[in-house]
Every structure is written in structure tokens, then in C-alpha cells.
Amino acid sequence: MEIFTIKGLKSGPTFLFDDHAEFPDILHAVEEELARAKGFFRDSPVVLHFGDRTLKKEEWRELKEILHRERLLLRLVVAATTTSRDLLYKEGLTVRDSMLLPGQEKKAAPGEATNNRGAALYLRRSLRSGQNEVFESDVMLVGDINQGAEVIAGGDVIVFGTLRGMVHAGYPDNREAIVIALNLMPLQLRIGPFIARADEGQNHRRVPRSEVARVKEERIVIELYQGKL
Amino acid sequence: MSGHAIVITSGKGGVGKTTTTANIGLGLAKHGRKVALVDADIGLRNLDIIMGLENRIVYHLVDVVRGRCQLRQALVKDKRFPHLSMLPASQIDQKESITPEQMRDLTTQLKESFDFVLIDCPAGIEQGFRNAVAGADEAIVVTTPDVSPVRDADRVIGLLQQSLGEPQLIINRMDMDMVKRGEMLNQQDVLDILAVRLLGLVPDDEEVIIAGNRGTPVILNDHSRSGKAYDRIARRLLGEDVPIPELDGTGGRMHRLGKMFFWR
Numbered sequence: 001m002e003i004f005t006i007k008g009l010k011s012g013p014t015f016l017f018d019d020h021a022e023f024p025d026i027l028h029a030v031e032e033e034l035a036r037a038k039g040f041f042r043d044s045p046v047v048l049h050f051g052d053r054t055l056k057k058e059e060w061r062e063l064k065e066i067l068h069r070e071r072l073l074l075r076l077v078v079a080a081t082t083t084s085r086d087l088l089y090k091e092g093l094t095v096r097d098s099m100l101l102p103g104q105e106k107k108a109a110p111g112e113a114t115n116n117r118g119a120a121l122y123l124r125r126s127l128r129s130g131q132n133e134v135f136e137s138d139v140m141l142v143g144d145i146n147q148g149a150e151v152i153a154g155g156d157v158i159v160f161g162t163l164r165g166m167v168h169a170g171y172p173d174n175r176e177a178i179v180i181a182l183n184l185m186p187l188q189l190r191i192g193p194f195i196a197r198a199d200e201g202q203n204h205r206r207v208p209r210s211e212v213a214r215v216k217e218e219r220i221v222i223e224l225y226q227g228k229l
Numbered sequence: 230m231s232g233h234a235i236v237i238t239s240g241k242g243g244v245g246k247t248t249t250t251a252n253i254g255l256g257l258a259k260h261g262r263k264v265a266l267v268d269a270d271i272g273l274r275n276l277d278i279i280m281g282l283e284n285r286i287v288y289h290l291v292d293v294v295r296g297r298c299q300l301r302q303a304l305v306k307d308k309r310f311p312h313l314s315m316l317p318a319s320q321i322d323q324k325e326s327i328t329p330e331q332m333r334d335l336t337t338q339l340k341e342s343f344d345f346v347l348i349d350c351p352a353g354i355e356q357g358f359r360n361a362v363a364g365a366d367e368a369i370v371v372t373t374p375d376v377s378p379v380r381d382a383d384r385v386i387g388l389l390q391q392s393l394g395e396p397q398l399i400i401n402r403m404d405m406d407m408v409k410r411g412e413m414l415n416q417q418d419v420l421d422i423l424a425v426r427l428l429g430l431v432p433d434d435e436e437v438i439i440a441g442n443r444g445t446p447v448i449l450n451d452h453s454r455s456g457k458a459y460d461r462i463a464r465r466l467l468g469e470d471v472p473i474p475e476l477d478g479t480g481g482r483m484h485r486l487g488k489m490f491f492w493r
Binding site: 068073074092126128129130131144146147148162164 | 380381383384386387388390391392394421422424
């Protein structure tokens with residue numbers, strides 16, 4: 001493997017860094033590669049994959065400087081070591097410990113709801129207006145999803161916080177998917193091929209209420225969630 | 230000794246960025262700090278009018294960046310406080326006339342001679358926003374307690390968190406009577422959504438409009454409620470621990486205690 005490669009994956013352009021290369025060499029390779037790309041990646045959300053590397057604060061700062069200069073947006077950062085993940089968490093980034101790379105990918109059959117669905121995407125931050133997440137399986141988010149934010153998941157979406165934005169669970173046609181939120185108040189909710197709209201004028205709730213949304217008899221039904229499905 | 234650069238931004242237009250910039254700037258100057266106000270709204274300049282300095286402009290920001298004049302030649306001294314200056318925007322150029330790098334250099338230069346550099350950001354999240362944010366050390370986001378400005382503020386906060394870090398929030402034009410009648414989002418509703426530190430609340434006040442038209446910002450009026458709110462914001466920026474009165478009323482506190490007991 002080269003010390004730095006860019007792969008076009010489903011999750012977006014993905015920057016892969018060799019675990020064992022010296023960091024200055026990596027920085028050099030990134031700069032060269034981006035110079036060659038002539039602004040191709042400008043304003044596009046990319047994924048950084050650090051593998052098993054333990055990232056130092058200084059190293060991250062230097063890399064960030066380069067990425068900022070090239071105006072790249074960071075969609076997701078993958079790091080296997082806790083030290084790297086902690087560092088990147090504190091930067092407010094979306095961090096995951098692993099990601100399926102080409103060749104490792106396995107397709108989840110639609111309808112396969114309860115087992116064998118691969119790792120979920122775990123996010124510990126809020127999604128603000130204009131931010132979005134797209135993931136092939138379940139998504140678990142500790143934080144809020146605000147109005148104007150979007151989550152599209154192949155499986156379930158669990159929100160430990162207030163859901164005001166748009167969630168599409170079971171994308172594109174998994175009717176078994178569910179959505180749970182500590183405070184479920186989206187303007188619109190989609191599960192598989194179904195769309196539900198909030199009652200107009202009812203989106204002002206003072207006391208939060210945990211609810212679950214799922215498909216029953218060809219439509220989306222929302223029920224109080226009391227710890228049991 | 231290097232000063233501190235703060236960008237004042239909102240996403241949505243018309244929520245009071247320029248008014249906020251002018252009032253906080255005058256507030257900091259009143260407390261003896263050396264302050265520079267930068268109008269980064271190239272093509273749509275307004276800060277000069279609010280400050281009542283429009284007839285003193287000779288050069289502007291784009292002139293400085295293009296090397297057509299020295300920075301100190303373009304700075305317009307305030308008529309009330311000699312240690313307060315304004316760098317006006319150009320009215321004929323466009324946002325694309327300058328780059329974030331040039332803006333960063335300019336801000337660095339200003340920070341050498343001023344304690345505070347306040348940058349009045351244009352509305353939107355495009356090039357003008359990127360320029361205004363480029364040189365700043367921190368950000369203040371202004372919103373009104375209405376649904377659409379709050380959503381835009383949320384978007385801007387998301388963008389700022391990727392570059393400058395967590396901004397502080399000013400909620401402008403609070404109408405306490407409307408809040409009491411349940412016709413307006415209250416400060417807690419706004420904070421629940423935006424989840425950032427509240428720097429201040431400014432009450433809705435027609436004095437602000439009169440002041441803007443006269444070029445005498447409301448903070449210069451000792452009897453204005455909104456002027457006092459701006460003064461408290463300026464003092465908070467100076468590190469003073471000034472309570473936010475609307476939040477610390479007895480009613481609010483009792484309510485919060487009650488809630489805590491309930492959860493136990």
C-alpha cells in the first residue's frame with residue numbers, strides 16, 4: 001500500500017493513510033496529491049481513514065491545516081485506536097472505529113431486520129441544520145437532530161435526544177426498520193417506502209416523550225415507547 | 230500584545246448583526262478598550278450608517294487589500310471615542326474581490342494595534358461568510374427568537390464548529406409580552422435547539438430603529454433597555470460576571486428547581 005491513497009467509495013472520497021508511514025511523509029503525500037487534484041475535492045465531504053495509527057495532537061493540527069487550506073469538508077473520520085478517536089471526538093468530528101472497505105463489503109438483505117446486520121454507526125454529537133449522515137445500516141445518535149438536518153439509514157435510527165429533522169430509516173425499502181427518539185417531533189418521517197407528515201400546529205411540545213415509529217398495516221404508526229417494542 | 234478578533238454572524242439577514250457590532254463596539258470602547266470595527270459586507274455596506282460615520286469615509290477595505298492605501302488611512306475614527314475606529318466596506322466591489330487569506334492578514338494587522346477587532350459578517354454562508362470568519366478567533370451568532378432565523382443560526386453554528394469552535398449566542402429582539410402569551414419562542418426554546426452558550430438577550434425596542442437612523446447607536450442612550458442589554462454584553466466579553474436578568478428572575482429559577490425535584 002502506498003502511504004496515502006484516495007479511494008472513491010459509496011460513503012464519499014476516502015483518504016487512506018498507511019499505519020506505519022512517518023507522519024511528515026504523509027503530510028507531504030497529501031499536499032502533493034491535493035495539488036495534483038487542482039481543487040477537485042474542494043467543498044466536498046471526505047472520509048479520513050487512519051487505521052491503527054495513534055494520532056498526535058500536533059500531527060492532526062498540521063493535517064487539518066492542509067485540509068482547511070484546500071477547503072475540504074470532513075464527513076467522517078475512521079480511527080481504530082482509542083487515543084486517536086478521543087482526540088478527534090474533541091474536535092467535534094464524526095468518528096467511527098471501523099469501516100468496511102471495498103472487498104470487505106457485504107450486502108445486507110432487505111427485510112433482514114434483527115440479526116447479522118454489521119456494525120451500526122454510533123454518533124455522539126448533534127446534527128445541526130444542513131448536516132447529514134448516510135449509512136447502510138443502523139444509526140445510533142446521542143444528541144439532537146435539528147430541523148434542516150437529515151439522516152438516511154439502511155436500518156433503524158435511534159436518537160438519544162430530540163428528533164426535529166428528517167429521518168429516513170430502512171432506506172430504500174426495508175419496512176421492518178424502526179425509529180426511536182427520546183423526544184420524537186420530526187416534521188416528516190420516512191420508513192422504507194412510507195412517508196409520514198407531522199400534524200400541523202402540533203410541533204410545540206413542552207414535556208419530552210419517548211416514542212417509536214414503525215410500519216403497521218401499510219402506514220407509519222407512532223406509539224409511546226416504554227422500554228419495550 | 231495582540232488583540233482579539235470576534236466575528237458577528239447569523240446566517241439570516243436582518244436579525245441585527247450590524248446593530249450588534251456597532252453597539253458592542255461602542256460598549257467596549259466605553260470601557261476604555263481600543264476597538265476596530267470591520268464591515269465585511271462588501272457591496273452592501275451599512276455599518277457606517279448605523280455608526281453615523283458615512284460622511285467620513287475616504288478609503289475602504291478593498292482599497293487596503295489592493296494596496297491602494299495604507300490600513301491607517303482607511304480607518305475612520307469614531308466621533309465619540311478616539312480609540313474606536315471603523316474599517317468600512319466597499320460599496321462597489323463584490324464579495325469575491327477579496328480572499329479569506331487576505332482577510333486573515335488584515336485582521337492580524339488590526340490585532341496589533343487594537344484590543345478588539347469586531348467583524349460584521351454579511352448574511353449567507355458563501356464567500357462573504359468565509360472571508361469574514363477567516364481572520365476571527367471566535368464568533369458571536371445573533372438570532373431573533375423566530376423559527377427561520379433559528380434554523381439558519383443552527384446551520385451557521387454547525388459550520389463554525391468545524392473551523393472556529395463553539396460560538397456564543399445573542400438572542401435579539403425578545404418581546405417578553407409575546408413570550409408570556411406563548412406567541413414567541415422563549416430563550417429556553419432557542420437554547421434547547423442551538424445548545425451553545427448564551428452571551429446575552431436584547432429586548433425588542435423601537436429605540437434601536439430610531440438610533441440606527443440617527444447614527445447614534447442605542448448604547449449611547451442611558452435610558453434605553455436594549456442599550457443596557459448591549460452594555461451588559463460588552464462587560465461579559467471583558468470577563469465580568471454579569472447576570473442575564475431575564476434568565477435569573479425568581480420565576481425562572483423556581484421553575485427550574487421544581488423541575489429538578491420532579492426528576493428525582
